Amino acid sequence: xxxxxxxxxxxxxxxxxxxxxxxxxxxxxxxxxxxxxxxxxxxxxxxxxxxxxxxxxxxxxxxxxxxxxxxxxxxxxxxxxxxxxxxxxxxxxxxxxxxxxxxxxxxxxxxxxxxxxxxxxxxxxxxxxxxxxxxxxxxxxxxxxxxxxxxxxxxxxxxxxxxxxxxxxxxxxxxxxxxxxxxxxxxxxxxxxxxxxxxxxxxxxxxxxxxxxxxxxxxxxxxxxxxxxxxxxxxxxxxxxxxxxxxxxxxxxxxxxxxxxxxxxxxxxxxxxxxxxxxxxxxxxxxxxxxxxxxxxxxxxxxxxxxxxxxxxxxx
Amino acid sequence: xxxxxxxxxxxxxxxxxxxxxxxxxxxxxxxxxxxxxxxxxxxxxxxxxxxxxxxxxxxxxxxxxxxxxxxxxxxxxxxxxxxxxxxxxxxxxxxxxxxxxxxxxxxxxxxxxxxxxxxxxxxxxxxxxxxxxxxxxxxxxxxxxxxxxxxxxxxxxxxxxxxxxxxx
Numbered sequence: 409x410x411x412x413x414x415x416x417x418x419x420x421x422x423x424x425x426x427x428x429x430x431x432x433x434x435x436x437x438x439x440x441x442x443x444x445x446x447x448x449x450x451x452x453x454x455x456x457x458x459x460x461x462x463x464x465x466x467x468x469x470x471x472x473x474x475x476x477x478x479x480x481x482x483x484x485x486x487x488x489x490x491x492x493x494x495x496x497x498x499x500x501x502x503x504x505x506x507x508x509x510x511x512x513x514x515x516x517x518x519x520x521x522x523x524x525x526x527x528x529x530x531x532x533x534x535x536x537x538x539x540x541x542x543x544x545x546x547x548x549x550x551x552x553x554x555x556x557x558x559x560x561x562x563x564x565x566x567x568x569x570x571x572x573x574x575x576x577x578x579x580x581x582x583x584x585x586x587x588x589x590x591x592x593x594x595x596x597x598x599x600x601x602x603x604x605x606x607x608x609x610x611x612x613x614x615x616x617x618x619x620x621x622x623x624x625x626x627x628x629x630x631x632x633x634x635x636x637x638x639x640x641x642x643x644x645x646x647x648x649x650x651x652x653x654x655x656x657x658x659x660x661x662x663x664x665x666x667x668x669x670x671x672x673x674x675x676x677x678x679x680x681x682x683x684x685x686x687x688x689x690x691x692x693x694x695x696x697x698x699x700x701x702x703x704x705x706x707x708x709x710x711x712x713x714x715x716x717x718x719x720x721x722x723x724x
Numbered sequence: 725x726x727x728x729x730x731x732x733x734x735x736x737x738x739x740x741x742x743x744x745x746x747x748x749x750x751x752x753x754x755x756x757x758x759x760x761x762x763x764x765x766x767x768x769x770x771x772x773x774x775x776x777x778x779x780x781x782x783x784x785x786x787x788x789x790x791x792x793x794x795x796x797x798x799x800x801x802x803x804x805x806x807x808x809x810x811x812x813x814x815x816x817x818x819x820x821x822x823x824x825x826x827x828x829x830x831x832x833x834x835x836x837x838x839x840x841x842x843x844x845x846x847x848x849x850x851x852x853x854x855x856x857x858x859x860x861x862x863x864x865x866x867x868x869x870x871x872x873x874x875x876x877x878x879x880x881x882x883x884x885x886x887x888x889x890x891x892x
Contacts, residue, residue, distance in 0.1 A: 416791075436786075447764065510781045511766060513778045642865050
């Protein structure tokens with residue numbers, strides 16, 4: 409790990425200001441992803457701003473019947489909240505499908521959204537990776553790409569976003585509150601970017617912008633389901649996952665961002681079958697060889713998840 | 725950087741490089757080698773300790789992030805002269821071979837049982853609104869962050885069940 413200076417922030421605006429003033433500063437909250445990457449010298453901030461004790465750890469009811477989740481709420485406490493369990497079960501299912509108990513106890517809502525890809529070449533500092541070292545090339549294109557993206561990828565990068573939680577937040581139409589000089593609210597769907605020619609730029613946040621909360625509108629009507637397929641039964645990254653809530657749908661582990669399946673939703677809304685819906689969404693899907701199975705996997709996974717959500721919605 | 729952490733009930737003042745993990749602080753600066761370094765990347769669980777009563781991977785945390793926190797390690801849970809009942813259960817059930825993962829397994833299990841008591845869900849929890857029953861599937865899922873390379877898993881499950889049954 410390379411040397412860095414450290415400060416503990418006492419308020420969100422001050423933290424954002426400190427980040428804007430320090431070149432190469434990073435916020436640290438739970439640290440479960442950042443410290444791993446710092447040990448490998450993939451991340452090497454010169455200054456850490458510890459936001460872990462900012463007063464952003466509450467889950468509050470909003471006037472419209474939704475919830476405002478503070479950015480420092482841990483994954484464990486978010487999944488344990490009675491209101492979340494009763495009204496947003498897809499979010500609970502997604503959170504408990506990620507990481508281990510120890511990691512979820514430390515990982516925060518804001519940090520979960522900003523975790524970085526698990527692509528093996530991003531982690532292997534002896535190999536080219538456009539995300540780690542822009543312009544160096546993408547080793548996954550012709551390499552071990554079994555876990556690479558099948559949707560929205562580019563010739564510069566076929567890495568996937570690893571979050572389960574963010575997939576559920578995507579179909580719940582979550583909004584992300586951000587502070588800096590100018591506070592703003594971003595739809596979750598606009599927080600993460602597709603790789604294009606700049607895969608090292610992963611979000612629409614600017615330097616010094618700090619996520620302070622995630623706001624959920626009231627839940628959509630209908631059943632909610634999160635299904636994740638992986639190489640072992642627990643504590644493994646997803647190969648593909650799907651979140652369904654009412655007529656909404658999103659995929660995880662198949663793209664550079666949580667993949668909201670708007671085409672599939674439109675087919676379902678028009679009275680099409682789940683199989684027709686997934687076929688429409690996956691029409692532009694592309695494999696790089698070893699990840700071809702992800703396309704087949706989603707074709708099988710999605711109709712089951714949609715039917716499960718529908719039967720739950722009927723109270724079955 | 726000056727940092728004070730209460731470890732096993734005793735306030736310990738330290739002056740540390742900011743890079744020092746909580747794990748290395750315990751082992752290298754405080755003479756508490758019971759907490760083990762396995763992978764050092766949060767994948768094996770050998771470094772699990774309780775911070776303010778909650779289980780975390782001490783390898784993925786900086787000591788400076790824990791200024792003012794209260795940390796419990798295996799040395800604070802039992803001693804050779806006075807074993808914790810869960811340690812006795814591990815002996816009785818033969819729940820280890822090499823023993824390297826055991827301190828982490830025990831700290832993790834104690835944290836896990838508290839999470840069950842607070843009714844926190846896991847991916848094995850079918851009904852999110854009901855009281856959780858610690859079935860074998862629930863127990864295995866909740867302990868999946870602790871790897872045992874000797875694969876003593878059936879005995880680890882038996883030891884935790886034996887202790888939890890007795891403690892309940």
